[in-house]
Amino acid sequence: MRRVLAPIPIAVLCVVLALVALLAYGLAQNEPDRTVEEALQRGERDAAPALELPKLDGGGTGSLADYRGKVVVLNFWASWCEPCREESPMLERWHGRMTKRGGTVLGVDILDVTADAQDFIEEFGLTYPMLKDKDGDALESFGVVAYPETFVIDPEGRIAAVRRGPVDEAFMNAEVAPLLEGA
Amino acid sequence: MRRAAALAGALLATLAVAPAALAQSCPQTTLADLEDEVMCPVCGTPLALATEAPQAERQREYMQRLIDDCRSKDEIKQALVAQFGSEVLALPGDEGDDDLGDVLVYLIPALAIVLAAGGIAFAVVRWRGARARGPHASVSAADGSRVDTDMERYDL
Numbered sequence: 631m632r633r634v635l636a637p638i639p640i641a642v643l644c645v646v647l648a649l650v651a652l653l654a655y656g657l658a659q660n661e662p663d664r665t666v667e668e669a670l671q672r673g674e675r676d677a678a679p680a681l682e683l684p685k686l687d688g689g690g691t692g693s694l695a696d697y698r699g700k701v702v703v704l705n706f707w708a709s710w711c712e713p714c715r716e717e718s719p720m721l722e723r724w725h726g727r728m729t730k731r732g733g734t735v736l737g738v739d740i741l742d743v744t745a746d747a748q749d750f751i752e753e754f755g756l757t758y759p760m761l762k763d764k765d766g767d768a769l770e771s772f773g774v775v776a777y778p779e780t781f782v783i784d785p786e787g788r789i790a791a792v793r794r795g796p797v798d799e800a801f802m803n804a805e806v807a808p809l810l811e812g813a
Numbered sequence: 814m815r816r817a818a819a820l821a822g823a824l825l826a827t828l829a830v831a832p833a834a835l836a837q838s839c840p841q842t843t844l845a846d847l848e849d850e851v852m853c854p855v856c857g858t859p860l861a862l863a864t865e866a867p868q869a870e871r872q873r874e875y876m877q878r879l880i881d882d883c884r885s886k887d888e889i890k891q892a893l894v895a896q897f898g899s900e901v902l903a904l905p906g907d908e909g910d911d912d913l914g915d916v917l918v919y920l921i922p923a924l925a926i927v928l929a930a931g932g933i934a935f936a937v938v939r940w941r942g943a944r945a946r947g948p949h950a951s952v953s954a955a956d957g958s959r960v961d962t963d964m965e966r967y968d969l
Contacts, residue, residue: 710871741854743872746875
């Protein structure tokens with residue numbers, strides 16, 4: 631018993647416990663925020679976090695609040711993100727449909743070189759408004775962990791649907807079209 | 814005619830020397846030198862450790878373009894901050910604000926190393942002292958005489 635209570639075994643035990651606590655803390659910190667999905671599963675819509683960022687073209691700032699009263703498809707993307715290339719043409723088509731019915735796609739370019747992002751926009755002929763989140767602040771508030779991710783915001787500024795990964799026609803028809811009909 | 818030939822020769826010599834002079838005036842910045850001083854923002858690791866991440870590849874291409882444009886190391890870091898924010902800088906103090914955190918980030922590990930070394934030294938000194946005293950060192954004189962008496966009782 632005396633041997634177990636000796637200073638060296640106690641010190642080793644303390645170090646091991648500290649390492650285990652550090653590991654647990656690290657794992658807990660990396661756990662993605664899934665409160666949006668949990669609210670949607672309960673049939674509730676959480677208010678979308680405030681979002682105000684510089685416009686990608688450098689012409690001032692834009693915010694989600696600018697589109698209050700409209701259906702917004704908020705799309706987080708980057709020019710280096712391969713799946714973003716797949717969904718962008720479809721998002722542009724939907725932006726055309728949405729603008730006629732009180733809605734818009736709003737792109738947020740994340741952690742990207744502006745010139746690369748502008749080349750991407752030109753390549754796909756994207757016309758919807760774009761913001762730039764240079765240091766990824768908005769990622770945390772929306773719980774974004776993968777790219778692309780898309781949030782459908784209703785006219786009251788609440789999150790009506792979320793897609794972690796590229797969107798497709800089925801998602802847009804199921805989640806965006808009904809909101810446009812009600813707008 | 815001779816003057817024209819001399820002028821043409823001087824012009825050709827200038828053109829031949831110009832790229833070399835330009836290269837000499839260019840800061841000797843390399844991608845390898847920068848990679849361990851900036852972060853890959855998506856990976857959360859220094860860029861040097863992010864080998865295959867697409868964002869890291871784009872960041873390297875951007876940095877290489879700036880190197881090719883003769884930008885200095887500091888200018889490239891400033892350009893990266895403009896693109897990705899100040900968290901792209903990996904080294905404490907690079908942000909230029911010289912706050913307490915920049916000092917603590919060096920001081921705390923140094924203190925931890927000193928404390929750990931002190932702890933190890935203390936443990937070694939105690940361990941060697943215990944060995945030097947031997948296994949019977951902790952037996953008191955009274956206990957020793959009692960043991961001797963008991964041993965004599967059982968002495969064959």
